[in-house]
Amino acid sequence: MSTVITSREFNRDVSAAMRAAEYGPVTITDHGRPSHVLITAGEYNRITGRDELVGDRLWRNQDPTIEFDLPSRRIEPERNFDQ
Numbered sequence: 001m002s003t004v005i006t007s008r009e010f011n012r013d014v015s016a017a018m019r020a021a022e023y024g025p026v027t028i029t030d031h032g033r034p035s036h037v038l039i040t041a042g043e044y045n046r047i048t049g050r051d052e053l054v055g056d057r058l059w060r061n062q063d064p065t066i067e068f069d070l071p072s073r074r075i076e077p078e079r080n081f082d083q
Contacts (some may be wrong), residue, residue: 003021003025004026004027004029004034005020005027005028005029006028007028007029007030007035010038018038021038021039021040021043022040025037025038025043026038026039
């Protein structure tokens with residue numbers, strides 16, 4: 001089951017949309033039409049077949065013409081938050 005919310009509702013309570021995405025895709029509408037779908041990172045990785053960190057993707061795709069020093073990578077354990 002997919003949750004549907006307006007872009008206004010999304011902007012008002014992003015945290016609620018993120019919680020809803022834990023149970024399935026959240027369709028965000030703009031003027032009554034679907035415009036975006038919010039899913040968890042885990043679901044995105046499952047769909048795309050990728051299981052990489054965003055930082056790894058940034059390191060791999062650096063444009064040498066752009067001066068941008070990325071900090072050293074450090075991987076921290078996942079944090080559990082109260083729900």
